[in-house]
Amino acid sequence: MFFVLACQGGDKTAPTEAPAASAQETRAEQGEKPEEAPQKKAAAGLADSLPNGLLLAYSQFQVVDGKATAKPGPARFDILTREGGEWKTEIVEDAQSNVLHKALVLTPRGQAPGILTLGGSGAYVKLWRRAKGKLQASTLWHAEFGGKFNRMRDAEIADLYGDGTPAIAVATHDQGVVAVLRQRVNKWKVERIDKKKDTFVHEIEIGDLDKDGTLEVYATPSEPNKLDAEAQHGEVVRYVPKKGEGPTIVADLGKRHAKEIYVGDVDGDGTDELYVAVEALTKGRGASLEILEPVEIRRYDANTAPDAKVIIATIPDRLCRFLTVGDVDGDGKREMVAASFSKGLWMLRPGKDPRSEWGVESIDRDSGGFEHAALLTDLDGDGTDELYVAADVQGELRRYVWVRGRAKREVILKRDIPMSRMTWNIMPAPVDVLTASK
Numbered sequence: 153m154f155f156v157l158a159c160q161g162g163d164k165t166a167p168t169e170a171p172a173a174s175a176q177e178t179r180a181e182q183g184e185k186p187e188e189a190p191q192k193k194a195a196a197g198l199a200d201s202l203p204n205g206l207l208l209a210y211s212q213f214q215v216v217d218g219k220a221t222a223k224p225g226p227a228r229f230d231i232l233t234r235e236g237g238e239w240k241t242e243i244v245e246d247a248q249s250n251v252l253h254k255a256l257v258l259t260p261r262g263q264a265p266g267i268l269t270l271g272g273s274g275a276y277v278k279l280w281r282r283a284k285g286k287l288q289a290s291t292l293w294h295a296e297f298g299g300k301f302n303r304m305r306d307a308e309i310a311d312l313y314g315d316g317t318p319a320i321a322v323a324t325h326d327q328g329v330v331a332v333l334r335q336r337v338n339k340w341k342v343e344r345i346d347k348k349k350d351t352f353v354h355e356i357e358i359g360d361l362d363k364d365g366t367l368e369v370y371a372t373p374s375e376p377n378k379l380d381a382e383a384q385h386g387e388v389v390r391y392v393p394k395k396g397e398g399p400t401i402v403a404d405l406g407k408r409h410a411k412e413i414y415v416g417d418v419d420g421d422g423t424d425e426l427y428v429a430v431e432a433l434t435k436g437r438g439a440s441l442e443i444l445e446p447v448e449i450r451r452y453d454a455n456t457a458p459d460a461k462v463i464i465a466t467i468p469d470r471l472c473r474f475l476t477v478g479d480v481d482g483d484g485k486r487e488m489v490a491a492s493f494s495k496g497l498w499m500l501r502p503g504k505d506p507r508s509e510w511g512v513e514s515i516d517r518d519s520g521g522f523e524h525a526a527l528l529t530d531l532d533g534d535g536t537d538e539l540y541v542a543a544d545v546q547g548e549l550r551r552y553v554w555v556r557g558r559a560k561r562e563v564i565l566k567r568d569i570p571m572s573r574m575t576w577n578i579m580p581a582p583v584d585v586l587t588a589s590k
């Protein structure tokens with residue numbers, strides 16, 4: 153039963169240059185039961201087919217004797233669509249990297265859309281398109297930065313130069329490189345707009361906080377990740393590529409740092425603002441780890457001082473790696489969902505004054521993950537956003553819809569060995585783009 157379902161959904165597509173194909177074949181030959189089965193049962197109100205699907209970016213780990221090891225397998229992204237009353241998964245592996253941090257749709261000027269991926273170790277930005285049904289990648293940028301790690305960590309796409317051409321702003325590890333990829337006739341030109349020794353840049357966001365019509369790029373450089381509880385300094389910096397400006401520090405986080413930021417007009421006043429999920433200040437380690445100051449969600453407007461602490465919410469956890477924004481109840485006002493490491497999902501709603509404390513309520517405590525990737529998006533196109541969450545601790549991809557003010561959870565996918573995979577990002581995409589020329 154599981155196998156049949158997985159076969160229907162599991163058209164594994166290997167990139168042409170990836171030697172991973174043999175590994176996949178081996179797995180199939182051994183008759184190993186696919187570890188993941190799409191959940192067939194639909195919740196009330198879930199249509200048999202959806203016009204939009206999801207792109208899920210993963211690292212995966214080899215399984216020995218039923219247990220996940222620390223040994224990474226090839227990087228992977230999944231294309232998830234819903235057709236004929238079933239969720240269907242197409243798996244794409246890329247052996248040139250051991251992690252894909254993000255997969256998203258890119259439509260270059262004058263070209264058909266493709267799927268852009270950001271890979272780590274090796275660091276690759278690739279664009280995937282179908283040829284005779286198979287997804288094949290072309291490399292837009294490959295780099296070795298000269299440090300210990302080579303990772304493309306995040307990217308956002310926008311018309312940064314106001315010339316009608318999408319540009320790709322990219323964050324990398326571990327030499328602080330921030331780059332903008334600009335479309336040229338037959339290639340993408342890489343402009344490095346920053347570099348800093350031994351620095352991880354985790355996240356990119358794009359918006360127009362000062363409302364001058366020119367887009368700004370925001371990034372989160374920090375000291376290299378430390379697994380112990382020592383302080384890790386970080387900041388948020390701004391670049392204005394069109395004006396050649398930056399980096400300019402917009403948030404100085406002192407002994408703390410952030411891996412997650414969000415830029416957008418959440419409060420609906422017509423101007424973008426920046427939200428920074430500042431990780432906790434902790435003492436001790438392991439079982440004696442103590443949270444001195446929990447996760448804070450801080451707000452910065454164009455005129456907010458870098459050392460200001462406009463805290464709109466605190467989350468009683470150590471880490472918060474995902475903020476996602478949408479309208480879960482269709483009232484035209486936007487909500488923010490914060491996905492924290494081990495304390496679940498949180499709903500944040502601005503009150504009368506969106507520059508002071510917001511309402512915070514727990515959506516689901518039983519949801520966790522190191523990244524805990526989450527996305528509010530309207531896959532069924534009914535005007536309200538659903539919440540999609542990769543609960544990696546539970547090994548489930550879940551969907552939440554709000555019914556009479558309460559979040560209702562359903563499971564889309566479940567894997568037997570939760571630790572065998574880590575979900576780094578979830579992005580929406582139109583089904584016709586995902587399946588074009590299939």
Ligand SMILES: [Ca+2]
Nearest residue numbers: 360362364366
């Ligand atoms: Ca601006």
Ligand SMILES: [Ca+2]
Nearest residue numbers: 417419421423
């Ligand atoms: Ca606003």
Ligand SMILES: [Ca+2]
Nearest residue numbers: 479480481485
């Ligand atoms: Ca709302």
Ligand SMILES: [Ca+2]
Nearest residue numbers: 530534536537
């Ligand atoms: Ca919807």
